[in-house]
Amino acid sequence: MYFWDKHKTITSYYELLSGEVCERYELTQMEYDILMFLNNNPQHNTAAEIVKVRKSTKSHVSTSLKKLENKELVERKQSEDNKKHIEIFLLDKAEEIVEAGINAQKQFAQNVLKGLTEEEKDMCINVFDKICDNAEEYLREYKENTNET
Incomplete structure (x- = not known):
């Protein structure tokens, strides 16, 4: 991947x-x-x-x-x-x-x-934060679903 x-x-x-x-x-x-x-x-x-x-x-x-x-x-x-x-x-x-x-x-x-502009650095941080937030959300959901069984 x-x-x-x-x-x-x-x-x-x-x-x-x-x-x-x-x-x-x-x-x-x-x-x-x-x-x-x-x-x-x-x-x-x-x-x-x-x-x-x-x-x-x-x-x-x-x-x-x-x-x-x-x-x-x-x-x-x-x-x-x-x-x-x-x-x-x-x-x-x-x-x-x-x-x-x-x-x-x-x-x-x-x-x-x-070589990155300040705008590109800010964009990287924002995109990475969104990726991490998505992963956190799915980890949380996974834990909730596995704890229910």
Whole structure:
């Protein structure tokens, strides 16, 4: 399928750039992705939100968070109001890694969008958002239909 094959090319290039950061800081791709996710989405700072938004498995997120804690890159804090609500925060030690990740993300965006006008970039974002919204809708419908049986 054309779209899927092209998607894999883009993903492979992103993983090449982010892989350099992972190698430099001895991180797995999942650990790197979680650090960058927390930096770019501070409002989604629980394990459940990481799983939901990133479409990751609970076990992978849990294992990676434990490793990040052991490396003193993140900290989990229990809410005083709700003992079951545990938020995850980046620690100062993660700052250098996140900065390298931001640079990799900027390089990725600059390279893959090279030659596109601002109008074309906006159009790509809009079309991609529609594709993702359609996929989300069908995933939701599928889950609803399989839960009914």
